[in-house]
Amino acid sequence: MRNLPLQRKLMLIIMLSCCGTLLAASIFFLAREAKGLYRAQREDLVSLAEIIGANTASALVFDDPESAQRTITPLAAKRSILAVYVLTGEGQIFARHVAPEAGNAELPLERLGPSATPGAVLAAVEQIRRGSQGSSLFSGFDCLVQPVYFDYERVGTVVIHADTAEFQKNLRWTVMVTLLFMLATVIAAYFFSARLQRMISGPLLDLLSSMKDVSASKNFAIRVAKPSDDEIGLLYDGFNEMLSEIEERNQILRQRQAHLQQLAHYDPLTRLPNRTLFYDRLAQALYQAERSRQVLSVIFIDLDHFKDINDTLGHRTGDLLLIDVASRLSSVVRSCDTVARLGGDEFTIFTQNVMNADNAAIVAGKLNALFAKPFQLGESEIYVTASIGVTLFPHDGKTVDELLMNADIAMYHAKACGKNVYKLFDKKMNEHANERVTLLSDLRLALEREEFVLHYQPKVDLLTGNVTSVEALVRWMHPRLGMLAPDKFIRLSEESGLIADLTDWVLRTACTQAKKWQEQNLGSVRVAVNLSPYHFQRQDVKEAIFSVLDATGLEPALLEIEITESALMQNDEYTCELLRELRELGMTISVDDFGTGYSSLSYLHRFPINTLKIDRTFILNMMKSSEDQAIVTAIIAMAKSLNMQIVAEGVETVDQLEKLKDQGCHEIQGFLVSRPVTAETVEQFFTPENHLHQHGNYPASHEAAAPETPA
Numbered sequence: 159m160r161n162l163p164l165q166r167k168l169m170l171i172i173m174l175s176c177c178g179t180l181l182a183a184s185i186f187f188l189a190r191e192a193k194g195l196y197r198a199q200r201e202d203l204v205s206l207a208e209i210i211g212a213n214t215a216s217a218l219v220f221d222d223p224e225s226a227q228r229t230i231t232p233l234a235a236k237r238s239i240l241a242v243y244v245l246t247g248e249g250q251i252f253a254r255h256v257a258p259e260a261g262n263a264e265l266p267l268e269r270l271g272p273s274a275t276p277g278a279v280l281a282a283v284e285q286i287r288r289g290s291q292g293s294s295l296f297s298g299f300d301c302l303v304q305p306v307y308f309d310y311e312r313v314g315t316v317v318i319h320a321d322t323a324e325f326q327k328n329l330r331w332t333v334m335v336t337l338l339f340m341l342a343t344v345i346a347a348y349f350f351s352a353r354l355q356r357m358i359s360g361p362l363l364d365l366l367s368s369m370k371d372v373s374a375s376k377n378f379a380i381r382v383a384k385p386s387d388d389e390i391g392l393l394y395d396g397f398n399e400m401l402s403e404i405e406e407r408n409q410i411l412r413q414r415q416a417h418l419q420q421l422a423h424y425d426p427l428t429r430l431p432n433r434t435l436f437y438d439r440l441a442q443a444l445y446q447a448e449r450s451r452q453v454l455s456v457i458f459i460d461l462d463h464f465k466d467i468n469d470t471l472g473h474r475t476g477d478l479l480l481i482d483v484a485s486r487l488s489s490v491v492r493s494c495d496t497v498a499r500l501g502g503d504e505f506t507i508f509t510q511n512v513m514n515a516d517n518a519a520i521v522a523g524k525l526n527a528l529f530a531k532p533f534q535l536g537e538s539e540i541y542v543t544a545s546i547g548v549t550l551f552p553h554d555g556k557t558v559d560e561l562l563m564n565a566d567i568a569m570y571h572a573k574a575c576g577k578n579v580y581k582l583f584d585k586k587m588n589e590h591a592n593e594r595v596t597l598l599s600d601l602r603l604a605l606e607r608e609e610f611v612l613h614y615q616p617k618v619d620l621l622t623g624n625v626t627s628v629e630a631l632v633r634w635m636h637p638r639l640g641m642l643a644p645d646k647f648i649r650l651s652e653e654s655g656l657i658a659d660l661t662d663w664v665l666r667t668a669c670t671q672a673k674k675w676q677e678q679n680l681g682s683v684r685v686a687v688n689l690s691p692y693h694f695q696r697q698d699v700k701e702a703i704f705s706v707l708d709a710t711g712l713e714p715a716l717l718e719i720e721i722t723e724s725a726l727m728q729n730d731e732y733t734c735e736l737l738r739e740l741r742e743l744g745m746t747i748s749v750d751d752f753g754t755g756y757s758s759l760s761y762l763h764r765f766p767i768n769t770l771k772i773d774r775t776f777i778l779n780m781m782k783s784s785e786d787q788a789i790v791t792a793i794i795a796m797a798k799s800l801n802m803q804i805v806a807e808g809v810e811t812v813d814q815l816e817k818l819k820d821q822g823c824h825e826i827q828g829f830l831v832s833r834p835v836t837a838e839t840v841e842q843f844f845t846p847e848n849h850l851h852q853h854g855n856y857p858a859s860h861e862a863a864a865p866e867t868p869a
């Protein structure tokens with residue numbers, strides 16, 4: 159039953175309950191009807207027996223059988239009466255009427271025969287009375303035994319046998335009618351239940367078929383029209399609502415999936431493919447290029463000085479620059495090529511079917527040219543360059559990793575070659591990369607082995623010609639490569655985290671030397687130490703400086719701290735506070751390489767700075783470039799208005815010196831006075847004499863100091 163379809167279940171329930179109810183009602187009705195018929199027949203017989211008894215009682219008393227016979231014959235003439243007997247009290251048949259129709263019936267008293275004794279008759283009558291003489295409503299005749307009284311004294315007995323055919327006929331007719339009624343009701347119930355079933359299960363089946371359609375087509379936009387406003391209509395409404403909800407959730411799910419897909423494969427800032435997608439696309443492109451024997455180029459692009467832009471102009475500007483760079487790069491390549499951002503300021507591109515290295519170089523040249531125009535970032539317009547490395551498949555490498563590594567190496571070479579250029583990968587570059595690894599492991603041991611030395615370069619006051627301070631510049635006496643200039647190892651030590659230990663060593667050595675000069679009465683010459691931006695961000699930099707001053711006993715006033723513009727811009731508040739503390743103690747704060755960063759003079763005003771050192775590229779070019787000349791003039795004028803001391807770096811010629819003097823520059827540093835030299839050599843500049851005039855037309859001074867030849 160449980161597994162039957164609802165349609166059948168409904169039909170079965172209706173039919174079973176209908177038939178059951180009908181059957182019970184019919185049985186009850188038939189039983190009542192039969193009982194009624196029977197009771198009517200008995201009542202007829204009883205009244206007939208009473209009439210016969212009343213009319214034959216006196217005949218019995220007066221022993222007048224003929225009178226009794228005359229009485230019963232008309233009374234028993236009814237068609238349903240089979241036999242009537244009037245018996246005396248002793249059991250003799252007093253009067254008798256047997257209808258001709260009774261011939262076939264085996265009436266008990268007739269069976270006794272005429273010779274039956276009164277005792278046998280009485281016994282038979284007793285049996286009839288008890289109902290054990292085979293008479294019944296269904297066996298063809300019914301019997302009644304009625305005593306006859308006269309003056310309350312029993313004088314005889316009336317026995318009546320009646321035909322039950324009429325009763326049976328009536329009963330049969332009633333049964334027939336009942337059965338017909340039942341049949342009609344069952345048929346009606348069947349049609350009713352079929353209709354009901356169609357009314358209920360029809361819409362349910364329609365709904366089921368719609369559900370199957372939705373499930374098969376996965377089209378949750380389908381809606382079902384409700385057939386009625388009843389509970390089934392509510393079910394349809396519920397189904398439609400459920401579909402709407404699923405559709406809505408699917409929509410959200412699709413959006414989230416698309417978003418996740420975007421996040422997983424695209425850089426959120428520039429919307430370029432990210433590392434994962436780039437690797438994947440490149441792997442596929444390599445597979446195709448291998449099959450079709452095509453040449454493919456992988457290009458690695460790294461922005462020059464991006465960190466400085468971030469530090470000085472802020473991360474928002476850095477982000478705008480990356481977006482702009484991404485769009486410029488995308489404008490150059492073909493649609494089948496891929497431009498990606500690997501992270502930070504690193505972009506990669508692969509271009510398909512480039513044929514040869516010359517074509518790859520043309521693409522790299524185009525990419526390089528993209529940086530010729532300035533970038534408009536909000537209010538600021540800045541020039542940014544990029545170093546580009548190019549490698550070719552299958553010539554330089556066969557796998558994604560190999561090609562990317564080679565492009566990266568080529569890019570590093572471009573950086574080493576002065577930036578803003580592109581370089582095609584060459585197998586020799588790998589050797590340089592290996593050299594870098596070796597140099598790094600040497601660098602880790604250099605401090606322990608005491609391979610570093612300090613050289614000092616004087617800064618001279620343009621008015622007095624006296625040395626105001628000397629800049630401590632580190633050199634590495636490499637056991638195999640000879641004397642290495644800081645350019646060869648400072649960046650490496652910054653990247654490897656060794657810069658902190660190296661700076662501590664420089665600081666300690668320079669302060670010890672300055673203290674020695676003071677004790678030798680060579681004058682109060684300040685010593686200037688360069689602090690790397692990496693080191694400067696260390697929270698314990700102040701403690702490091704104080705501990706060196708404590709250990710060496712040097713007065714803070716004889717220590718000058720040189721930091722770059724970019725270091726100044728990092729973590730504004732921390733830097734400002736630190737510099738203020740150092741300055742309050744009497745140290746001099748100088749900003750190195752000024753003009754190469756992106757800070758404005760008005761911004762610098764917020765920091766406790768004593769001195770600005772104009773970058774040597776401006777000094778180098780100021781004689782031939784009016785633009786550089788204008789920059790130098792502007793820096794000097796504005797720094798003066800902010801009460802800052804100006805030092806021009808990299809002064810090599812007398813013309814430069816004259817020009818700077820005319821413009822009111824305070825101090826100069828450069829080969830014109832002296833190259834960086836040993837502590838002993840630089841001491842000769844400390845005597846209170848005018849070093850600018852001592853050597854006649856100036857340049858002689860750097861002859862006096864033996865030129866260093868670092869690698």
Ligand SMILES: Nc1nc2c(ncn2[C@@H]2O[C@H](COP(=O)(O)O[C@H]3[C@@H](O)[C@H](n4cnc5c(=O)[nH]c(N)nc54)O[C@@H]3COP(=O)(O)O)[C@@H](O)[C@H]2O)c(=O)[nH]1
Binds near residue numbers: 631750
């Ligand atoms: N964090 C640290 N940085 C240091 C340290 N020692 C040096 N440096 C930085 O390395 C850069 C290169 O320094 P170096 O090779 O010593 O070059 C210095 C001078 O030799 C050079 N200079 C000086 N005058 C002239 C000149 O007339 N012409 C010319 N072509 N070059 C000249 O300039 C360098 C000094 O520059 P600056 O520091 O900007 O005053 C350099 O950036 C050093 O700062 C160190 O211990 N820690």
